[in-house]
Amino acid sequence: MTRRETDHVTSEVIKQQNEIIERIRQNNENEYQKTGRMKYYRVITYGCQQNNSDSEKLKGMLRLMGYNQTENNEEADVILFNTCCVRENAEMKLYGNIGALKGLKKKKPDLIIGVCGCMMQQKHAVDMIKEKYSHVDLIFGTHNIYKFPEIFEKALHEKYTLIDILDTDGFIVENIPVERDEKHKAWVTIMYGCNNFCSYCIVPYVRGRERSRNPEDIIEEIRSLSQDGCKEVMLLGQNVNSYGKDLKIGFDFADLLYKINSIDGIERIRFMTSHPKDLSDKLIKAMCECSKVCEHLHLPFQAGSNKILKLMNRKYTKEEYLEKVNKIKEAIPGIALTTDIIVGFPGETTEDFEETLDVVRKVRFDQAFTFIYSKREGTAAAKMMDVISEEEKRNNFNRLVEVQNQISREINESYKDNIYEVLVDGPSKTNKNMLTGRTRTGKVVNFKGEAKIGELVNVKINEVHSFSLNGEIVINNQS
Ligand code: SAH
Ligand code: SF4
Ligand code: F3S
Secondary structure (H helix, E strand, O other), X not given: OOOOOOHHHHHHHHHHHHHHHHHHHHHHHHHHXXXXXXXXXXEEEOOOXXXXXXXXXXXXXXHHOXXXXXXXXXXXXXXXXXXXXXXHHHHHHHHHHHHOOHHHHHHOOOOEEEEEEHHHHOHHHHHHHHHHOOOOOEEEOOOOHHHHHHHHHHHHHOOOOEEEOOOOOOOOOOOOOOOOXXXXXXXXXXXXXXXXXXXXXXXXXXXXXXXXXXXXXXHHHHHHHXXXXXXXXXXXXXXXXXXXXXXXXXXXXXXXXXXXXXXXXXXXXXXXXXXXXXOOHHHHHHHHHOOOEOOEEEOOOXXXXXXXXXXXXXXXXXHHHHHHHHHHHHHXXXXXXXXXXXXXXXXXXXXXXXXHHHHHHHHOOOEEEEXXXXXXXXXXXXXXXXXXXXXXXXXXXXXXXXXXXHHHHHHHHOOOOOEEEEEEEEEOOOOOOOXXXXXXXXXXXXXXXXXXXXXXXXXXXXXXXXXXXXXXXXXXXXX
């Protein structure tokens, strides 16, 4: 039986890091006694939930070191950028924001500016920061977040940019302190990395190979979350459907769902992302049988043309994708489907693109996250040639968005006058007199009535928009 041997490494490493955290906390405490001034951190996160989840760990460690959270750069003593490199615009945004801190760093030389995350796993990005943004104090990657206290302590005493990037992705470190943004909902990473190497995608290069956490560690974490009032968990991984394969203990993602479904207090289970090639009948059955698994599936199809799917190395055809969608729709009536689509992959003609539109029209997704292809150095697709102009790609993209928005709106229309269970997230950001939350199908609902964050309420929908619904509480589920 193979399972991940994390216990020994974990307790050793975490003990060392905790000692450093305590040392820094003491220093901050002493300074506070002298100056009466508290210290603050700001963590700015780009990219996907994986990065958000990592940021929660960085925030957890900073809090234990005695720093308070701020959203104001001027107030901060530490500013960390957790970066994404999945598309070029994410990178450009980062350079702009780091550049903008040059003046602040001059005014406040003790300010620590750090850059971490996916982009820092790429040599050219690290070189760029070293050369052009010398006011950055520390750089680290995705594989050594657990060592943040050690790296941070060094950077506190170092005059030059401290760089600590780990290329290997061998092990998983459990029990890193976490500062979660919300109490009633939690992201739980169940596996790291990706083995799929879709030809356009940088993720496998910056996140390493698939590594699953041991089931016991996941269950333990969710149990403890539940005891703290958590109602909904979002299980995270680049391809959750292949969870467990590397553990070789005959325990897969479906098995994990059954286990989590039996944890008291947890009301809703969500997960992302699912790769269509690995969506098994066993998983569909588990989704049906586990009452807490929400009626929502994010199933990226990326492109409709079989020629393009092959060039993308997606390992399924348009027909296979549609067949799986039909199966899941039959098994779980009313399920909400969302997807990711790339327009303008090298070699994609407008004729190929019509196949993408065809899938969108046939499946009728609740929502689609649409992207124009962005060339990523080091990936297989970076060497492939474009066949249509940027303008034609943009036209196709706009057509896609238009078709999808119409479908989203039509699906939302079907919610009108019906009653849905909503998990309350808090006051609505757009309308101060309303609360906001989500249905099990993942729809954002703004509604009138009184309820506490984390409560499940029944809401009658009376108005619909393309991306949200409005309603009113009718009966309160919980006493
Ligand atoms: N593991 C997930 C998410 C990967 S990144 C999955 O397999 O779906 C999220 C989305 O970004 C992808 O689904 C894809 O649609 C998009 N994406 C990834 N690389 C891209 C690139 N080079 N250009 C444009 N979009 C890209
Ligand atoms: Fe990227 Fe494909 Fe892996 Fe998703 S499955 S992270 S798109 S390589
Ligand atoms: Fe971006 Fe890294 Fe996620 S590249 S999409 S933050 S895994």
